[in-house]
């Protein structure tokens with residue numbers, strides 16, 4: 092879709108959105124609630140008409156067509172099953188509209204019931220199904236028309252966490268099996284990261300970044316993306332100097348929040364005096380009780396006191412108060428058996444360090 | 459044990475509540491029992507003498523006027539209820555579908571005929587019909603009944619529509635239905651129970667209406683309630699007692715049939 096905009100009064104729900112989604116892709120629209128994801132999805136389905144822009148499907152602008160003429164089907168957040176029809180007739184609904192032969196209706200419904208693992212529930216009314224089962228019916232019903240694109244609007248948000256996980260995996264398997272394009276809307280970054288081929292991160296009606304989960308996590312395009320995806324330590328900084336380093340550039344940044352300079356590698360050459368924002372993910376920090384034995388030039392080292400350790404089995408998260416008062420997040424995986432509990436406790440003096448290559452310059456504010 | 463104490467409590471409560479229940483039933487139905495008893499009495503006065511079916515014979519074989527009045531009532535009840543159901547359901551669906559700005563006001567307006575005294579509605583209808591020079595007769599009764607039935611059906615259908623999930627209409631469109639198909643295959647089946655109970659209510663109200671009909675009926679358009687009233691003016695004939703029993707029986711039969719019917723509909727939706 093190109094340059095799609097939609098306003099409600101003076102409020103811009105979609106602001107010049109351009110996304111290219113490839114055939115067969117599991118594509119996620121990710122953003123906080125109210126950022127315009129549903130509006131965008133409804134524009135693709137045909138329930139809402141953008142003020143500007145075009146939405147193309149296989150090279151053809153679909154905006155002039157009503158919803159029933161688009162090769163796109165939707166799984167609604169509220170399931171939207173027909174309460175007066177049983178599971179079989181709900182799924183058969185699109186086929187009945189096309190007046191398909193009874194035998195072919197039976198075969199297809201059975202096939203899609205099997206796909207969503209609901210065989211044997213044909214004669215139940217939607218009111219008798221659990222939330223997860225209703226969602227499966229909705230998925231089967233949306234797929235039976237064999238659309239080019241399946242739209243899913245936060246399909247799992249009404250389910251509990253465990254079920255959400257397993258249905259997500261199942262959804263991914265269904266996608267692999269039938270190979271059509273999925274456009275999946277969610278506000279849950281871990282959902283999007285785990286199943287998507289590519290993700291578009293949205294905020295306030297704009298697309299901030301489109302890329303693979305890896306790109307979006309490791310090289311966020313804006314501060315918002317860095318903060319929204321996973322956890323991070325993000326600071327404004329000023330470039331002090333920049334020299335070539337192996338294939339890239341090594342910059343020295345003055346970070347006021349850390350009260351010191353740090354080193355970071357970046358592809359681009361940055362003029363001294365440039366304002367940037369700098370991020371380093373908590374799991375890339377090392378936390379130790381003793382200072383590292385060797386301190387090379389490309390290691391950034393700070394000392395501090397553990398302000399808040401949060402133990403969660405497979406890992407611990409530490410909020411470390413640095414000497415200058417700033418709190419920095421560190422996540423440490425517990426890869427080995429800990430007989431006597433975590434080695435680092437509340438109020439311990441610790442050292443936090445990371446390699447220049449693990450830091451990342453997110454935004455260059457002025458050049 | 460729990461179950462034991464529960465049993466004793468129901469037994470104690472049962473005696474008292476049973477007494478109340480019997481008293482209430484007596485209060486409600488004693489007049490009917492009296493009428494039924496008299497309908498089988500040979501005497502014309504208010505006492506039971508000997509058992510006789512002569513009033514029933516008279517009712518069925520010698521009451522042509524009564525039966526033509528009954529026919530009028532039935533025709534008007536069924537037709538006005540049907541028309542009211544179609545119009546009111548259409549209005550309710552339309553108001554939901556197109557999200558009219560003034561929908562609350564329509565809701566309030568539709569209450570008016572329910573709270574207005576029937577006499578006033580009757581008189582205003584009469585004035586209206588004479589203003590447009592429509593001769594009083596079956597047509598005017600039909601129009602009047604349709605009018606006063608509309609708000610009741612409208613309310614019952616709207617109540618059903620309030621529970622209706624509008625996103626199912628979008629789902630239907632999404633799956634290939636055009637606007638008309640989504641109306642016929644999704645909206646109407648979902649509100650059918652509401653439409654049916656609205657229809658039944660309209661039939662009942664039309665059958666039993668006396669006041670409004672009294673104002674808008676003309677020569678040759680007597681309905682059953684009007685006819686019964688005119689009979690009473692010449693003294694209560696025991697034929698009316700017989701008629702009452704026949705009506706009670708048939709209404710009970712219809713009510714039971716409808717209950718089963720509505721239950722199967724409810725079970726299937």
Ligand SMILES: Nc1ncnc2c1ncn2[C@@H]1O[C@H](COP(=O)(O)OP(=O)(O)O)[C@@H](O)[C@H]1O
Pocket residue numbers: 099104122123124125126127128129130131
């Ligand atoms: N029909 C509407 N009228 C006015 N504002 C709307 C309408 N639909 C959506 N909005 C606004 O547009 C914004 C985006 O909504 P939506 O697309 O539903 O967000 P999301 O799905 O990302 O949570 C919200 O701030 C919402 O209030």
Ligand SMILES: [Mg+2]
Pocket residue numbers: 125128129245
């Ligand atoms: Mg939404």
